[in-house]
Amino acid sequence: MDYMVSEKWGQFLATRERGRKVREDIETHLSKVRAGDALVLNFIGVEGITVSFGDECVAKLILSRSSGDFADRGLAIGGANEDVRETLEAVLSRRKFSAVLITESDVEIIGQDDLLSATLKEAVQLKTFSAADIADRLGITVQAANNRLKQLVATGSVVRERVVPDGGGKEFSYSVVIPTYA
Amino acid sequence: MTTIELTGRCPLLSSAQLPTTWNPDLFDLSKLEWITPFEVASIAAVWSRLVATGSVPAVRLPHDAMVRSYLVDIGLSEVIPGRWGDGGGYSGEPPWLPLTRLESGNDWDDIVQDLWPDVAGLFADPDLTRNTMDLLGELIDNAVTHGHSNAGTYVCAQRYTGATSNLPQGIWIGVADSGVGIPRHLRRNPKYADIEDDRQLIRLARQPWVTGTRDRRGWGLVEVFESATEAGPARIVMRSGHAQGEFRLQSGIRVSARYRSLSPSVPGTWIHVRLEPA
Numbered sequence: 001m002d003y004m005v006s007e008k009w010g011q012f013l014a015t016r017e018r019g020r021k022v023r024e025d026i027e028t029h030l031s032k033v034r035a036g037d038a039l040v041l042n043f044i045g046v047e048g049i050t051v052s053f054g055d056e057c058v059a060k061l062i063l064s065r066s067s068g069d070f071a072d073r074g075l076a077i078g079g080a081n082e083d084v085r086e087t088l089e090a091v092l093s094r095r096k097f098s099a100v101l102i103t104e105s106d107v108e109i110i111g112q113d114d115l116l117s118a119t120l121k122e123a124v125q126l127k128t129f130s131a132a133d134i135a136d137r138l139g140i141t142v143q144a145a146n147n148r149l150k151q152l153v154a155t156g157s158v159v160r161e162r163v164v165p166d167g168g169g170k171e172f173s174y175s176v177v178i179p180t181y182a
Numbered sequence: 183m184t185t186i187e188l189t190g191r192c193p194l195l196s197s198a199q200l201p202t203t204w205n206p207d208l209f210d211l212s213k214l215e216w217i218t219p220f221e222v223a224s225i226a227a228v229w230s231r232l233v234a235t236g237s238v239p240a241v242r243l244p245h246d247a248m249v250r251s252y253l254v255d256i257g258l259s260e261v262i263p264g265r266w267g268d269g270g271g272y273s274g275e276p277p278w279l280p281l282t283r284l285e286s287g288n289d290w291d292d293i294v295q296d297l298w299p300d301v302a303g304l305f306a307d308p309d310l311t312r313n314t315m316d317l318l319g320e321l322i323d324n325a326v327t328h329g330h331s332n333a334g335t336y337v338c339a340q341r342y343t344g345a346t347s348n349l350p351q352g353i354w355i356g357v358a359d360s361g362v363g364i365p366r367h368l369r370r371n372p373k374y375a376d377i378e379d380d381r382q383l384i385r386l387a388r389q390p391w392v393t394g395t396r397d398r399r400g401w402g403l404v405e406v407f408e409s410a411t412e413a414g415p416a417r418i419v420m421r422s423g424h425a426q427g428e429f430r431l432q433s434g435i436r437v438s439a440r441y442r443s444l445s446p447s448v449p450g451t452w453i454h455v456r457l458e459p460a
Contacts, residue, residue: 010291012298014319017287017326048298048312050319051405083312 001037002078003029006045013049019056026061030070036159038074038177040102043084054091062097062111066154074177075156077110078102085110100157100178107178109155116155119148123158128175149174186228186239189213192349194221195419195454197426204228204449205237209262212242214249218349219356220419220454222253222281223336226261227358227450230283230333234360248272256338257281274346278304279339279355290322304341310459313413314353320405321357321453329361329451352458353413360450365423380425381441387420388427388439406455407431413457422451 005013009022026041033039041058058077065071077099080088085101092099092111100120101110107124109116122137123129135145152158153174160172186201187210193199195218209229232238243264244250251271253259257280259266278301284290294315302311318337325335337357344351361367365383368374377383390404403420407429410416415432424447430438 010295012291012294012315014291014294014298014315014322015287015326016319016323018291021288048315050312050316051409052316052319052323055405083308087312087316 001029001033002040002042004042004044006043011045011047013046013053013057015050016052016056019053019060022053023057023061026057027064027070030073030075033070033073035072036175036177038076038156038179040076040078040179042079043077043081044079046079046084047081048083049087051087051091054087055095058088058099059091059095059097062092062099062154062156063095065156066097066151070156071153072159072161073156074159076100076102076107076178098151098155100155102178107157116148116151119145119152120157123149123152123174123176124178126176128173130171130173134174183207185210187213188221188225189215191216192218192221194224194452200444202446204446205232206239209239209241211244214244215246216349217249217253218454219256219277219338219340219354220358220452221356222256222258222338223356223358224452226258226281226283226336227333227360227452229262230336231331231360231449234332255280256340261336272346275341275343277338277340279337281336281338283334283336284322284326285334286326287323290319290326294319307459310353310413310457313409314355314457317406317409317413317455318355318357320403320409321355321455324403325357325359325361325451328367329359329363331360331450333360333450335359350456350458352456355455355457356453357455358450358452363422363448363451364420365425379443380423380447381427381443384420384422384425384427384441385439388429407437410455410457411437413459415458417454417456417458419454420451421448421453423447 030039089110096112098109098111098116101108122134126133131142131145131149135142153160157178158174159177160174163173165171184203184206185208186206241262248271251269254266254269255272256277305311339355341353342349342351364387365380368383388403411431411433418429420427424444426442426444428440
């Protein structure tokens with residue numbers, strides 16, 4: 001599902017007040033997305049955003065995701081021009097957050113990267129996987145893979161669900177939910 | 183009779199002759215010779231606060247025809263009643279943001295739909311446009327939220343080439359509100375409640391996440407200073423409560439900051455920004 005930012009809010013987005021309203025509206029839309037699906041914040045038609053708007057809208061959306069809100073459904077950014085992308089990079093980096101940006105030909109991490117791009121690439125290949133799968137592909141410990149996957153869940157690119165493996169116990173299964181890559 | 187008399191060039195910004203009261207019976211602008219967006223926004227804020235409290239003073243308009251005409255062009259004549267005459271007598275570039283009263287951030291978001299592309303065309307510099315809109319957005323957010331009052335928030339901006347004004351060339355911005363002011367706002371936080379010196383609170387207002395709330399919001403001045411530095415060199419003057427902070431910003435160079443006490447207390451927060459892009 002795409003959330004068309006410019007159709008509802010205009011081509012230029014400047015204030016925190018507007019950012020808060022857009023974020024609240026996005027959260028309403030996110031609440032209607034089925035678990036395992038994703039919402040794309042589509043910035044096509046948005047010519048410019050300020051740091052204030054980007055921080056209040058997108059960074060705080062990621063902040064609430066990192067606290068566990070809507071962790072069972074995905075979120076990605078699409079249609080961002082260079083200016084919008086640059087501003088989002090700045091606000092996310094400042095808060096040490098990351099988000100997923102879908103471009104015409106690729107999917108990438110914006111904001112604080114911290115090896116997330118490499119993790120996302122493997123996740124996109126695997127589509128559904130465990131932390132051990134990622135650890136194996138990247139040659140890292142399962143604990144390190146878990147840490148990275150926690151951040152990827154916050155970006156909205158993957159969702160996780162608790163599963164009971166064959167041998168018993170509990171673990172998480174992760175799935176990529178970015179449209180066209182899921 | 184108590185009077186606010188503003189005379190000469192840039193009387194509020196230069197702070198050479200700050201009034202002794204902000205509650206006058208007479209507002210005397212008759213000897214004004216030059217006025218910047220900082221003065222325009224601040225005068226509008228003071229006037230609107232007086233109107234909102236039912237204490238409308240008498241007013242003497244500027245004698246100088248060009249000053250009067252400029253104040254018509256920039257929109258102060260819409261705020262202060264009187265026989266201003268026609269605009270169009272100012273030979274410099276018209277203000278790219280005439281005096282605008284804002285009640286909320288949404289007002290500003292509506293305005294930028296037309297203003298942003300106009301500014302982009304005028305500046306012909308995407309980075310300068312983005313930085314200018316960034317700092318304006320944050321200043322206005324601060325003013326309409328922390329500085330909200332019945333008197334509204336005023337903003338205006340002008341580009342000077344220096345040819346007519348004899349002022350340093352650049353982009354001049356004024357934002358003024360009649361709210362509680364930065365020091366009183368910060369004192370609402372128990373962490374700062376015991377700080378008596380307003381200068382110290384103006385200094386603190388520049389710190390990241392100064393309010394220390396869960397979502398790590400501050401007064402938002404960090405963004406303003408960063409954007410001004412990127413667009414600069416820049417000069418920022420902040421007046422609020424009993425203090426003024428004056429800052430010179432240049433990329434790669436440590437911020438130069440000076441603080442001073444003011445009396446009487448400024449009724450709200452007034453901000454001057456001058457960007458001097460290379």
